[in-house]
Amino acid sequence: MGSADDRRFEVLRAIVADFVSTKEPIGSKSLVERHNLGVSSATIRNDMAVLEAEGYIAQPHTSSGRVPTEKGYREFVDRLDHVKPMSSPERKAILSFLESGVDLDDVLRRSVRLLAQLTRQVAVVQYPTLSSSTVRHVEVVALSPARLLLVVITDSGRVDQRIVELGDAIDEHQLGQLRDLLGKALDGKKMAAASVAVADLASQLDGTGGLGDAVGRSATVLLESLVEHREERLLTGGTANLTSNTADFGGSLRSVLEALEEQVVVLKLLAAKQEAGKVTVRIGHEAQVASGTEQMAGTSVVSTTYGTMDTVYGGMGVLGPTRMDYPGTMASVAAVALYIGEVLGTR
Incomplete structure (x- = not known):
């Protein structure tokens, strides 16, 4: 040039x-x-x-x-040559804040709050998608002889708890057998394979040593746990930040707020052609095309994925007006995503 x-x-x-x-x-x-x-x-x-x-x-x-x-x-x-990395104290502060999260929900809530503070925009993070998760452990706890608590823990830190009401009471020995059966069927499997394994268990009740009722009812409840929960797929933080930039949206701020409330619009943005580990910037009409709605025409979305070296858990990023500090925002998104993955990957 x-x-x-x-x-x-x-x-x-x-x-x-x-x-x-x-x-x-x-x-x-x-x-x-x-x-x-x-x-x-x-x-x-x-x-x-x-x-x-x-x-x-x-x-x-x-x-x-x-x-x-x-x-x-x-x-x-x-033409940004590179995203300026955050300083060592900033990185340590981010990691320390996220590591203090007690569970997946707390880590993600801390993430959106932190990212909104760093960028002064709206922060969004997608819950780990079950389709990419692996069952780390299944625990069975007897609340009473005829009432069980099933706990499914994934490699992303997601914990799902379900109650199983039994038709026939079981004793401690049978409880151990049921725990072993479910563990062997599910532990270490991707969600799709785990769903198939649960269905197979339910179809082979004759070989479960008198546990047919408990296995069948547990399988039915587990199948509900192994599918996506659409209503909890997205967390947002810092929505109030939009009000300080009302003029930047040219009178369309209400439509942006409606899109955030619907969530499916933002989920489309996070899912659209997202390359693992890369920060993607969609500006104005690019955001409109990716989301499939005119509500996003006056916005910019800076997003990336988070997870481990081997697995992408979900997408995250910030949404704001096109008049945005792109270098600073890109650096913040990249840093928070990196440390979410590190924190969840070591739990």
């Missing part, structure tokens, strides 16, 4: 940085005063004219400065 193109990108970068910081249209005079671009004000005005003609910046009002367009933000994000 020629020097003129490189210089114009530096002008664009300066306009993006100043507009994100000030919310005010940027003129050539302020660029000269704030940035050491090494050229005259006249050259900067010419560069701004070229950038405007190519659709990277726009003039919202006559005689005003320029603001970045979606195309301008896209060019800026695409």
